[in-house]
Amino acid sequence: MKRCCGKLLSIGIDCYIERGDITMTTEEFTKILDKGETDTVEFKSWIKARNQKEIIALAVDELIAFANHKGGTVYFGVEDKPVEVTGCDRNYDGQRIIEGIYDKTRPSLFTEIEDFEYEGKLVIAISVKADGKTYTTTDGRCLKRLGKNSKPLYPDELSNVYSSIQNPDFSGRIISESTIDDVNKLEVYSLKEKLRVRDSKSTLPDLEDNDFLRDLQLTKYDGDIERLTVAGLLFVGKEASIQRLLPQAEVIYLHYSSDNLEEYDARLDMKLPLISVIDKLTERVQAYSKIENIQVGLFRLEVEEFPERAFQEALLNALSHRDYQSNAAVYVKQYPDRIVIENPGGFLDGITEKNIITHPSVPRNKLIAETLQNLKYVQRTGQGVDIIFKDMVSMGKPYPKYRSFNDAVSLTIFSAIDNTEFVKFITEIQDKNSKIMTLAEMMILRALLDNRKEQLSALADTVQKSLDETKKSCNELINNGLIEIVGKEYMLTAKVYEALKSDVEYTRDKTIQYIKAKNMILEYLQSNDKITSAKIQEMCGFTKQQARTVIDKMRNEELLDICKRGNKSYYVKL
Numbered sequence: 001m002k003r004c005c006g007k008l009l010s011i012g013i014d015c016y017i018e019r020g021d022i023t024m025t026t027e028e029f030t031k032i033l034d035k036g037e038t039d040t041v042e043f044k045s046w047i048k049a050r051n052q053k054e055i056i057a058l059a060v061d062e063l064i065a066f067a068n069h070k071g072g073t074v075y076f077g078v079e080d081k082p083v084e085v086t087g088c089d090r091n092y093d094g095q096r097i098i099e100g101i102y103d104k105t106r107p108s109l110f111t112e113i114e115d116f117e118y119e120g121k122l123v124i125a126i127s128v129k130a131d132g133k134t135y136t137t138t139d140g141r142c143l144k145r146l147g148k149n150s151k152p153l154y155p156d157e158l159s160n161v162y163s164s165i166q167n168p169d170f171s172g173r174i175i176s177e178s179t180i181d182d183v184n185k186l187e188v189y190s191l192k193e194k195l196r197v198r199d200s201k202s203t204l205p206d207l208e209d210n211d212f213l214r215d216l217q218l219t220k221y222d223g224d225i226e227r228l229t230v231a232g233l234l235f236v237g238k239e240a241s242i243q244r245l246l247p248q249a250e251v252i253y254l255h256y257s258s259d260n261l262e263e264y265d266a267r268l269d270m271k272l273p274l275i276s277v278i279d280k281l282t283e284r285v286q287a288y289s290k291i292e293n294i295q296v297g298l299f300r301l302e303v304e305e306f307p308e309r310a311f312q313e314a315l316l317n318a319l320s321h322r323d324y325q326s327n328a329a330v331y332v333k334q335y336p337d338r339i340v341i342e343n344p345g346g347f348l349d350g351i352t353e354k355n356i357i358t359h360p361s362v363p364r365n366k367l368i369a370e371t372l373q374n375l376k377y378v379q380r381t382g383q384g385v386d387i388i389f390k391d392m393v394s395m396g397k398p399y400p401k402y403r404s405f406n407d408a409v410s411l412t413i414f415s416a417i418d419n420t421e422f423v424k425f426i427t428e429i430q431d432k433n434s435k436i437m438t439l440a441e442m443m444i445l446r447a448l449l450d451n452r453k454e455q456l457s458a459l460a461d462t463v464q465k466s467l468d469e470t471k472k473s474c475n476e477l478i479n480n481g482l483i484e485i486v487g488k489e490y491m492l493t494a495k496v497y498e499a500l501k502s503d504v505e506y507t508r509d510k511t512i513q514y515i516k517a518k519n520m521i522l523e524y525l526q527s528n529d530k531i532t533s534a535k536i537q538e539m540c541g542f543t544k545q546q547a548r549t550v551i552d553k554m555r556n557e558e559l560l561d562i563c564k565r566g567n568k569s570y571y572v573k574l
C-alpha cells in the first residue's frame with residue numbers, strides 16, 4: 001500500500017500539521033474490512049455523495065458519535081452493505097474537509113485525515129480521539145456510538161455521559177465518600193518496602209506516606225479534602241473501606257479436588273488490596289501444586305504445575321482489566337489439572353482470542369495499570385499475556401486458553417507437561433546460545449513438533465503476527481539450524497528430532513524428499529542449460545537409483561526432457 005498525496009492533515013487551533021508517515025498497511029486494512037463496522041469503525045460511500053459538502057455532513061455526525069464514545073475512524077470510499085471498496089475522488093480537498101468538520105462542531109472537533117491506496121482505489125480515513133469532552137453539532141445535535149450505529153443522545157442521558165466522559169478511566173475517579181482515614185498505613189509501608197526490593201534506584205519509597213500516595217495519584221484533592229481514587233482504594237484501602245465503598249471489588253478462590261470436580265472443597269472470599277490478594281492467592285495455589293524435576297544435562301530443572309510468574313501475571317491482568325462497575329466478582333478456580341480465572345468485563349475493542357498475544361494493550365483501568373508499572377509489578381503495560389504464554393510454552397505445557405463472553409473473559413492455564421523432551425531441548429538451546437528465544441520462535445518450534453510441517457500462513461496465525469514478522473522468526477530458526485523449508489512448508493531439522501528423541505521419524509519420506517530435490521534441480525536449471533544424473537546425485541546426496549526415481553517423476557510431470565549424446569544422457573527443462 002502506498003500514499004496517494006503523501007500527507008496526513010490534522011487541524012488544531014489556528015494551525016495545520018503535515019506529516020509524511022503512514023501506519024496503515026494492506027494487511028491491516030484487509031482485516032478491518034473483514035471485521036466490518038464496529039463501535040470505532042464506520043464505512044461511508046464517496047460515490048453516492050452529491051458533493052464535498054455532503055461528505056462533511058456525513059463525517060460530522062459519525063465523528064461526533066465517536067468522540068462522545070472512545071474515538072474512531074470513518075473510512076470514505078467503502079460501501080457497507082455489502083462491504084466493498086469503491087474508492088474516492090483523487091482531487092479531494094482534505095484541508096477543506098477538516099476545516100468544515102471543525103466549523104460545524106461545538107466544541108470544535110480536532111480530526112486527522114489521511115489517504116491510502118487499496119487495490120488501486122483511494123480510501124480516505126478521518127479519525128478522532130475521545131478527549132473527555134462532550135461534542136455536539138452547531139445546530140445542537142448530540143450523538144453517541146452504540147455498537148455499529150450512531151444514535152442521538154437525549155437530554156436525560158447527558159448527565160451520565162458527562163460524568164463518564166470527563167473521567168473515562170474509572171480507576172482514576174475520586175471516591176467522594178472517602179477520606180484519608182480509609183488508608184491502610186501498613187499496606188502503604190508494605191508497598192514501599194516491596195518497591196525497594198524490586199527497584200533499588202526508585203526514590204518513591206523515600207517519600208512521606210501522603211506524598212507517596214499523591215505522587216502515584218492514589219489520593220487526590222477534592223476541593224480542600226484529600227480523598228482516595230478508585231485505584232487508591234484498591235491498592236491501599238482498609239478492608240472495611242473496600243467493603244463499604246467498592247463492595248464489588250471481590251475475588252473468590254475455589255479449590256476442587258480430583259475426588260469431586262463438581263463441588264469445591266475450599267473457598268476464600270477476599271475484599272482486600274490488590275497486592276495482598278496476589279500474595280494470598282499465590283501462596284494458596286502453590287500450597288496445592290506439585291513440582292516435577294527434569295534432568296537437563298548436569299542440572300535439575302524444577303517445573304511447577306502452575307509456574308508462579310505465569311499465575312501472577314494472569315491474576316494481575318484479571319485484576320487490572322476487570323470492570324469495577326460490574327457487580328460480579330473475579331473467580332479463581334483451581335482444579336487438579338488447570339486453573340481458571342474469570343473476570344467481569346469483556347475484551348476491549350479490537351482484542352480477540354486470536355490476537356491477544358500481540359494486540360497493543362488497551363487498559364480498561366489506566367491508573368491501576370500505571371500504578372502496577374510504577375511499583376514494578378510489570379515492566380511495561382501490555383506485557384503480561386506474552387509472559388504467560390512464554391512461561392507455559394517453555395515449560396512444555398499447553399497454550400493458555402482465553403474465552404470471551406459478552407460481559408466476561410476467562411483464562412485457563414494447564415498443569416500438565418505435554419513433552420518433557422521439548423522442555424529439555426528449549427533449555428539446552430538457550431543455554432548453548434546464551435540467548436533467550438522469543439515467544440514466536442518457541443511457538444513455531446512447538447507447532448512444527450505437533451504438526452510436522454506448516455506453511456507460513458498457518459504459523460503466522462499461531463504466533464499472531466504478520467507474515468513478514470513470522471518469516472523473520474522462521475529465518476532466525478533456519479540460521480540456527482533448527483528448522484528448514486521444503487517447498488512452501490517449514491519443518492524441524494533432523495538434529496532437532498534427534499535432540500527431542502522423537503518417535504516421529506524425521507520426514508525423509510518420499511514426498512518431502514522429492515519436493516526438496518525437485519526444487520534444487522529446477523533452481524540449478526535456471527542458471528544452467530542441462531543437468532546430469534551424476535550432478536543430481538552430488539547435489540541431493542542420492543544414490544543412482546534415487547536419482548533415477550526423481551528424474552522419472554519429473555519427466556512424468558513434464559518438467560524435464562531427456563537428451564542423448566552418444567552413450568551419455570542429460571536432462572533439460574521443458
